[in-house]
Amino acid sequence: MPSSAGPDPVPAANLVPPRPPDRTPPRLIMTCGEPAGIGPELAPLARAAGEDFTWLGDPAHLPSGTNWAEVAAPGDRVPPGTLAVLRHDFPGPALPGRPDPANAAAVIDVIARAVALAQSGAADGIVTAPINKLALKQGAGFAFPGHTEYLAELAGGVPVAMMLASTSVEPPLRVVPATIHIALSEVPAALTPDALEAAIRLTDAGLRRDFALPRPRIAVAGLNPHAGEGGAMGRAEVDWMAPLLDRLRAEGFDLTGPLPADTMFHAPARARYDAAVCAYHDQALIPIKTLDFAGGVNVTLGLPFVRTSPDHGTAFDIAGQGCADAASIIAALRMARAMVGARASARESATT
Numbered sequence: 001m002p003s004s005a006g007p008d009p010v011p012a013a014n015l016v017p018p019r020p021p022d023r024t025p026p027r028l029i030m031t032c033g034e035p036a037g038i039g040p041e042l043a044p045l046a047r048a049a050g051e052d053f054t055w056l057g058d059p060a061h062l063p064s065g066t067n068w069a070e071v072a073a074p075g076d077r078v079p080p081g082t083l084a085v086l087r088h089d090f091p092g093p094a095l096p097g098r099p100d101p102a103n104a105a106a107v108i109d110v111i112a113r114a115v116a117l118a119q120s121g122a123a124d125g126i127v128t129a130p131i132n133k134l135a136l137k138q139g140a141g142f143a144f145p146g147h148t149e150y151l152a153e154l155a156g157g158v159p160v161a162m163m164l165a166s167t168s169v170e171p172p173l174r175v176v177p178a179t180i181h182i183a184l185s186e187v188p189a190a191l192t193p194d195a196l197e198a199a200i201r202l203t204d205a206g207l208r209r210d211f212a213l214p215r216p217r218i219a220v221a222g223l224n225p226h227a228g229e230g231g232a233m234g235r236a237e238v239d240w241m242a243p244l245l246d247r248l249r250a251e252g253f254d255l256t257g258p259l260p261a262d263t264m265f266h267a268p269a270r271a272r273y274d275a276a277v278c279a280y281h282d283q284a285l286i287p288i289k290t291l292d293f294a295g296g297v298n299v300t301l302g303l304p305f306v307r308t309s310p311d312h313g314t315a316f317d318i319a320g321q322g323c324a325d326a327a328s329i330i331a332a333l334r335m336a337r338a339m340v341g342a343r344a345s346a347r348e349s350a351t352t
């Protein structure tokens with residue numbers, strides 16, 4: 001339940017949640033993602049930058065010259081500068097930019113294996129490298145539009161939301177699309193009061209649990225231009241969005257909106273909220289990828305385990321060329337580590 005209303009504290013440094021300094025390092029798994037994309041080359045780059053994680057994939061897909069060592073379990077130690085690899089053999093090689101349908105099932109298996117390790121307690125969180133949804137659908141009949149929905153299924157059908165969070169702009173931006181991977185023409189029907197309410201509740205709970213924000217301020221975007229202009233440009237805002245937000249405010253949620261989406265992402269506007277719940281994918285993702293493509297992190301809210309991911313995709317156009325930027329996956333590792341710390345702190349507080 002949200003806390004009662006009161007003066008809005010503006011969190012000083014809320015880019016990532018705080019992590020107590022004296023813990024055992026969280027055991028993070030990085031899944032290989034689509035081997036024909038940039039995933040396999042990001043892992044050694046992140047390791048060279050000092051990140052501590054276990055890579056789950058086929059070592060034959062790593063760039064030649066990668067210094068790696070096989071481990072038996074997530075978190076097993078390896079020498080400094082060495083990539084810890086939990087081996088998962090694939091049937092085929094990685095051909096940059098050309099996904100092999102024969103590898104599709106193994107890409108999916110790697111995600112499921114990482115989740116099983118997290119759910120068994122053998123790992124503290126997972127960081128997923130990008131997948132190509134079409135390649136998985138064509139190669140293995142993957143029935144999910146992305147990790148988000150697949151992870152929710154693996155976790156037992158829990159309700160989830162996709163958040164993208166900046167790490168290198170101030171004020172920060174966190175966005176949650178209330179509808180995700182569907183055609184734009186399907187959005188007005190899919191954006192129901194129940195869907196928007198679920199996204200708001202998951203966002204509020206996620207900011208508390210994973211970002212250690214005790215009284216989250218959430219801005220809600222309208223669906224239509226100018227948030228409907230009082231009904232002149234669409235009626236969703238007046239007919240049901242505003243009444244829904246009023247009802248949730250009465251429960252204690254700190255909400256603003258429905259707001260015109262075109263004017264809610266500039267810096268002074270961002271300073272007024274901790275996360276923006278948006279009507280559809282591009283309304284949410286265009287601002288964050290424009291403001292912080294290098295530092296953006298994709299977080300799945302609502303899962304029983306921590307999952308983050310870079311904000312970018314498989315980047316087939318540059319795969320294998322040695323020019324991929326690892327900043328976003330490094331930010332994803334750091335955010336996952338901080339989220340593990342935030343959850344551990346909350347558990348400790350609850351038991352003391």
Ligand SMILES: NC(=O)C1=CN([C@@H]2O[C@H](COP(=O)(O)OP(=O)(O)OC[C@H]3O[C@@H](n4cnc5c(N)ncnc54)[C@H](O)[C@@H]3O)[C@@H](O)[C@H]2O)C=CC1
Pocket residue numbers: 038129130131132133134147298309310311312313314315316317318323324325326327328
């Ligand atoms: N979490 C995931 O698994 C995600 C998967 N995807 C998938 O990725 C595939 C490709 O999607 P696109 O829309 O083309 O987006 P993309 O992010 O793969 O590429 C967009 C542009 O950004 C560049 N780029 C991306 N990441 C980069 C990096 N780390 N360093 C340097 N340049 C980088 C690419 O070269 C390309 O020019 C699609 O199949 C999509 O579904 C997209 C986003 C997330």
Ligand SMILES: NCC(=O)COP(=O)(O)O
Pocket residue numbers: 145146147148149162285298309
């Ligand atoms: N556009 C964001 C995206 O595709 C990420 O999807 P997911 O694989 O994390 O569900």
